Amino acid sequence: MGRLSGLRPAARQYGRLLGLQLRVSLLAGMQYRWDFLAQGAMQLVWLGMSALPLLIAYNARAAAQGGTLTTTDISGWGFYPAAVVFGCFCLLKAVLDGAVNPSLLSVIDQIRKGTLDFVLLKPADAQFLVSTARFEPWHVIDAAGALALIALAVHRQHLATGAALPGGLQLGSAAVLLCCSVLMLYAVWLLVICAAFYVVRIDNLSYLFSSLFDFARWPRAVFRGALQVVFTYVLPLAVMTSFPTDALLGRLRPWQAAWAVAIAAGLLFLSRRVWRRAIASYTSASS
Amino acid sequence: MVAAKHTAEEVLASVSAAAPPPAGGARSGDAAPVATTGETAIAVSELHKHYRVYKRPPGLYAAMRSLFHREYEDKQAVRGISFRIACGERVGFLGPNGAGKTTTLKMLAGLLHPTGGRLEVVGHTPQRREVAFLKQITLVMGQKQQLLWDLPPADTFELNRAVYDIPTAQYRQMLGELTEILDLAQIMKTPTRQLSLGERMKCELVAALLHRPRVLFLDEPTIGLDVSMQVVLRQFIRTYNERHAATVLLTSHYMEDVLALCPRVLVIDQGQLRYDGELKALVHLLRPEKRVTVRLSGPVPDVELARLGTVVSSGPNQVVLQIAHSDLRAAVAHLLERLPVTDLTVEDPPLQEVMRDLFARPAAPPAPAPEAP
Amino acid sequence: MSAPRPGAPRPLEKLALSLKAYPTLLRIGLAEAVAYRTEMLVWMLTLTMPLVSMVLWSSAAQGTRLGPERLGSAELTAYFLITLLLRLLTGSWVLWQVSEDIRSGTLGQRLLRPVSPLVVYTAEQLAPLPLRAALVLPLALGLLATQARSQLTSDPWLITAFVLALPGAWAINFLTMVLLGMMAFYIDSAAGLFYAWMGLYTLFSGYLMPLSLFPLWLQKVSDVLPFRYMLDSPVKMLLGWPIAGGARDTALGRGQALTSLGIEYAYVAVLALLVVLLWRRGLRRFAAFGA
Numbered sequence: 001m002g003r004l005s006g007l008r009p010a011a012r013q014y015g016r017l018l019g020l021q022l023r024v025s026l027l028a029g030m031q032y033r034w035d036f037l038a039q040g041a042m043q044l045v046w047l048g049m050s051a052l053p054l055l056i057a058y059n060a061r062a063a064a065q066g067g068t069l070t071t072t073d074i075s076g077w078g079f080y081p082a083a084v085v086f087g088c089f090c091l092l093k094a095v096l097d098g099a100v101n102p103s104l105l106s107v108i109d110q111i112r113k114g115t116l117d118f119v120l121l122k123p124a125d126a127q128f129l130v131s132t133a134r135f136e137p138w139h140v141i142d143a144a145g146a147l148a149l150i151a152l153a154v155h156r157q158h159l160a161t162g163a164a165l166p167g168g169l170q171l172g173s174a175a176v177l178l179c180c181s182v183l184m185l186y187a188v189w190l191l192v193i194c195a196a197f198y199v200v201r202i203d204n205l206s207y208l209f210s211s212l213f214d215f216a217r218w219p220r221a222v223f224r225g226a227l228q229v230v231f232t233y234v235l236p237l238a239v240m241t242s243f244p245t246d247a248l249l250g251r252l253r254p255w256q257a258a259w260a261v262a263i264a265a266g267l268l269f270l271s272r273r274v275w276r277r278a279i280a281s282y283t284s285a286s287s
Numbered sequence: 288m289v290a291a292k293h294t295a296e297e298v299l300a301s302v303s304a305a306a307p308p309p310a311g312g313a314r315s316g317d318a319a320p321v322a323t324t325g326e327t328a329i330a331v332s333e334l335h336k337h338y339r340v341y342k343r344p345p346g347l348y349a350a351m352r353s354l355f356h357r358e359y360e361d362k363q364a365v366r367g368i369s370f371r372i373a374c375g376e377r378v379g380f381l382g383p384n385g386a387g388k389t390t391t392l393k394m395l396a397g398l399l400h401p402t403g404g405r406l407e408v409v410g411h412t413p414q415r416r417e418v419a420f421l422k423q424i425t426l427v428m429g430q431k432q433q434l435l436w437d438l439p440p441a442d443t444f445e446l447n448r449a450v451y452d453i454p455t456a457q458y459r460q461m462l463g464e465l466t467e468i469l470d471l472a473q474i475m476k477t478p479t480r481q482l483s484l485g486e487r488m489k490c491e492l493v494a495a496l497l498h499r500p501r502v503l504f505l506d507e508p509t510i511g512l513d514v515s516m517q518v519v520l521r522q523f524i525r526t527y528n529e530r531h532a533a534t535v536l537l538t539s540h541y542m543e544d545v546l547a548l549c550p551r552v553l554v555i556d557q558g559q560l561r562y563d564g565e566l567k568a569l570v571h572l573l574r575p576e577k578r579v580t581v582r583l584s585g586p587v588p589d590v591e592l593a594r595l596g597t598v599v600s601s602g603p604n605q606v607v608l609q610i611a612h613s614d615l616r617a618a619v620a621h622l623l624e625r626l627p628v629t630d631l632t633v634e635d636p637p638l639q640e641v642m643r644d645l646f647a648r649p650a651a652p653p654a655p656a657p658e659a660p
Numbered sequence: 661m662s663a664p665r666p667g668a669p670r671p672l673e674k675l676a677l678s679l680k681a682y683p684t685l686l687r688i689g690l691a692e693a694v695a696y697r698t699e700m701l702v703w704m705l706t707l708t709m710p711l712v713s714m715v716l717w718s719s720a721a722q723g724t725r726l727g728p729e730r731l732g733s734a735e736l737t738a739y740f741l742i743t744l745l746l747r748l749l750t751g752s753w754v755l756w757q758v759s760e761d762i763r764s765g766t767l768g769q770r771l772l773r774p775v776s777p778l779v780v781y782t783a784e785q786l787a788p789l790p791l792r793a794a795l796v797l798p799l800a801l802g803l804l805a806t807q808a809r810s811q812l813t814s815d816p817w818l819i820t821a822f823v824l825a826l827p828g829a830w831a832i833n834f835l836t837m838v839l840l841g842m843m844a845f846y847i848d849s850a851a852g853l854f855y856a857w858m859g860l861y862t863l864f865s866g867y868l869m870p871l872s873l874f875p876l877w878l879q880k881v882s883d884v885l886p887f888r889y890m891l892d893s894p895v896k897m898l899l900g901w902p903i904a905g906g907a908r909d910t911a912l913g914r915g916q917a918l919t920s921l922g923i924e925y926a927y928v929a930v931l932a933l934l935v936v937l938l939w940r941r942g943l944r945r946f947a948a949f950g951a
Binding site (some may be wrong): 013016017019020021024028101113114115117118119122123124129279283286 | 338341393396397398400414416418421424425426431432433435438442445446447449450451452457483492
C-alpha cells in the first residue's frame with residue numbers, strides 16, 4: 001500500500017474529523033449562550049483598552065516634541081503603522097485564545113486525569129486529535145474587531161502619508177505571513193505543553209506563554225539592541241506581528257518573508273519531534 | 288481432624304512451581320461456558336516492566352538538595368509474566384492494588400512500552416499502535432471516561448464513528464443493537480454531565496464498542512456502580528462476548544464480576560503471575576474446605592459442633608461450619624443422623640475471603656506508594 | 661450566625677482561639693507554598709505586563725521627556741521595574757481559592773473548624789510572603805544595582821511612607837479578591853467578574869503607564885478608585901514623584917504621600933467591613949442552598 005494512495009482518504013477522514021470537532025466545540029459553546037456574547041463583548045472592551053497606551057504614548061511624545069499624532073514616530077514607526085502591528089497582535093491573540101489555547105490546555109487536564117490514554121487508543125494521530133479538541137467560538141468577535149482595526153489603520157496611513165493602499169500582492173503576502181505567525185504560535189505552544197508531560201504540576205504555563213506573547217504588541221523597532229535580536233531570531237515575537245505589517249504597508253523585504261516561513265517550518269518540525277518524544281516518554285514511564 | 292493449613296503463599300508457590308499453567312480453552316466453571324475458536328488472541332511471554340520513580344521529599348532544605356542530586360527508586364511493576372489467551376475467552380485478572388494488573392492491561396493495549404519480553408495481541412505488536420491494531424481493541428476504564436462532558440453521548444458516538452472510520456451501515460447496526468440491549472434511547476440525548484454514574488457507564492461502554500472490537504480490556508468497569516447496574520453490565524459483557532466472539536480481559540475488585548464472567552483467572556501479585564487457571568480450582572487449592580450452613584430446630588452444644596469442623600458463626604437456630612473436603616462426607620452424615628437439622632447447605636467459602644487470605648502478607652512490609660513522575 | 665449555639669465558642673473565645681492557632685496556620689501555609697514553589701515561580705514569571713509597558717514607554721520617551729512631569733526613559737524604566745516588584749510582592753489570587761471552595765462545597769469543611777475561614781484565608785495568603793520576597797530578591801537587588809538606583813528617592817519620610825503603604829496595598833488586593841471570590845455565593849461564574857475587575861485594575865492602577873500621563877479627567881477618576889493605591893501611589897512615593905501630579909517638591913510630595921496613605925487605609929477599612937458583612941450574608945445563603 002503506497003503512502004500516496006493512502007493520502008487522499010486519510011485527508012478526507014481528517015477533514016471530516018476536523019469538521020466534527022469544530023461542530024462539537026460550537027455546540028458545547030452554545031450551551032452557555034450568555035457566555036458567548038458576554039465573552040465576546042469583554043474581548044472587544046479589552047481590545048479598546050489595550051490600545052490606549054499606544055494612543056497616549058504617541059500623543060505624549062507628540063506633545064513633548066511639538067508635533068501631531070501623524071507626524072510623530074517612536075523608534076521610526078509612525079502611529080498608524082504601530083496601530084497595524086497592534087491590530088495584527090489582536091488578531092493573532094484571538095486565534096490563539098480561540099483555537100490554539102483551549103485544545104492544548106485540555107491536554108494538561110487530560111494528563112492529570114489520566115484520560116489522555118483514550119486519545120492514544122484512537123486510531124488517529126494523537127497530535128491532531130489533541131489540537132482540535134476544543135475551540136472557543138466567541139473569539140471570532142474580537143478577531144473581527146482586530147481586522148477592522150487593521151483596515152482602519154491602513155486606511156488612515158494611506159490618507160495621512162499618501163502611501164498606496166495595499167494591493168493583491170501585499171494582502172496575499174500579509175495573509176501568508178499571518179498564517180506563518182499562527183503556525184509559529186501553535187508550534188511554540190505545543191512545545192510548552194510537552195513540558196507538562198515531564199513536570200506534571202504546571203497549570204500556569206498557559207499564562208506564561210500569553211505573557212511572553214504580550215511583547216508582540218509593539219513594533220519590533222521598539223525593542224532595542226540585544227532584545228531586538230532575541231525577539232527576531234530566538235523568540236520570533238517581533239516577526240509575528242511586525243512582518244505582516246511590513247507586508248501590508250508594502251515595505252516587506254524578501255529576507256523577511258523567507259525568514260518567517262523558515263521559522264514556521266522549523267518550529268513545526270521541532271514541535272512535532274518533541275511531541276512524539278513526549279508521548280514516547282508518557283507511554284514508557286507512567287503507570 | 289482439620290488438615291494442617293499451609294499459608295496461601297506456600298500453596299501458590301507449590302502450584303506455580305509444578306505443572307505449567309493450562310493454555311487456552313477454559314473449562315466450564317461457575318460462569319457460562321465460553322466458546323472459543325482456538326486461535327490465540329493474546330500471547331504474552333516473559334513480560335517485564337520497570338520504571339524509575341523520582342522521590343520528591345518535603346521541606347525546603349530537601350527541595351534545595353534535590354536540585355543537585357535527584358534520588359530515585361526503580362520500581363518493578365511487572366516481572367516476567369507469561370500467558371496465552373484464545374479468541375473468545377473471558378479471563379479475569381485478580382490481584383491486590385499495585386500488583387501490576389493495570390500496568391499489564393495498558394501494555395496489552397499499547398499504552399505502555401514493556402521493558403522486556405514479547406507481547407502479541409491479535410497478531411500485532413501493541414506498542415506500535417498500528418491503525419489496524421487500534422481498530423480491533425478497546426479499553427474501558429471504570430474511573431475515567433472518554434465521553435464529552437458538556438454534550439450528549441450521541442455526539443461522542445458520532446465522533447468515534449469518524450475517528451474509527453466506521454461504515455454507516457455497521458455503525459447504525461451496532462448503535463441500534465447496543466442501545467437496545469442497554470436501554471439507552473433516552474439518555475443518549477442528555478448531556479453527559481446530567482447523567483448518573485450508571486447511565487454514564489452504559490454510554491461509555493457503547494462508545495467503546497461501536498467499532499466492534501475483537502478484544503475488550505476492561506479495567507474495573509463496575510466500580511462505584513450499584514448492584515443492579517453491575518448485574519446489567521455483566522450480562523451485557525457476556526452477551527457481547529457470545530455474539531461477537533470477542534476476547535474479554537477483565538480486572539475487578541468485585542469478586543462477583545469475576546465469578547459471574549470469568550471462568551479463567553490470572554492471579555498477579557507483586558508483578559508476578561501466581562496462578563493461571565479455573566477459578567473454582569483456585570478456591571479449592573486455597574481453601575480445601577466447604578462451608579456448611581445448618582439450620583437447627585434445637586440447641587446443640589458448641590463442643591459437639593467443634594468436633595465436626597471449625598465453627599465460623601453460631602446463632603440461635605443457625606450454625607455455619609467450615610469442614611475440610613476429606614471430612615465432609617462423614618461430617619454431613621453425622622449432622623443429618625444425629626442432630627436436629629431442618630436445613631443444610633454445602634457451598635464454597637466466599638470468594639472474598641479466599642482472596643483476602645491470598646493477598647494477606649503478614650511478614651512483608653507494604654511497598655512504598657510510587658509518586659507520579 | 662445570630663445567637664450562639666450552646667457549646668459554640670463565643671466571639672471573644674473565637675478570637676483567642678484564632679490568635680492561638682495563627683502561627684500554626686502560617687507555618688502550614690508556608691509549607692504548602694514551598695511544596696508548590698514551581699507553580700509560584702512560574703506565576704511570578706507570568707507577570708510581564710509592567711515589562712511590556714516599560715519597553716514601549718522607554719522608547720516613547722527616547723530623546724525627549726513626556727508629560728507634565730517631564731519623564732524621561734530612565735524615569736519610566738525605574739517606574740515600571742518598581743511596579744513589577746510591588747505587584748510580585750502584594751498581588752493576591754485568593755479569588756480562585758474562595759470561589760472554588762464555595763462552588764465545590766469544600767467551604768463546608770472549612771466552616772467546621774473553630775477558626776473562621778476568613779482568618780484561615782489570610783494566613784494562607786500571608787504565609788508565602790517570605791518565600792515570594794526571597795524569589796523577588798534578585799530583581800530588587802538588580803534594581804538597586806543598576807541605573808534605577810539614581811531614581812529612588814533619598815527622603816527618609818517618603819521611604820517610610822512607601823514601606824507603610826506596602827501592607828495596605830497587600831490588604832486591598834487581598835480584600836478585593838476575597839470580595840470577588842465571595843460572589844460565588846450568588847453567581848455562577850467568577851471568571852467574568854475577574855476579567856472585568858482586572859480590566860479596571862489594569863487601567864486605573866498605573867499598570868499601563870504612570871497615571872500622571874492620563875488626561876486630567878481620567879486622573880480624577882483614578883483618584884477616587886482604590887486601584888491606584890495598590891500600585892501607582894506607593895511606586896511614586898519610592899521614586900519621590902508627586903503623587904497627584906505637578907512639579908517635584910519635597911514638602912508637597914510628603915503631604916501628598918500622607919494623604920495617599922490616608923485614603924489607602926480608609927479603603928482597607930471600608931473593604932474589610934464589606935468583606936465581613938457580605939461574608940455573613942453569603943454564609944447564610946450557602947447554608948440554605950448547600951454547595
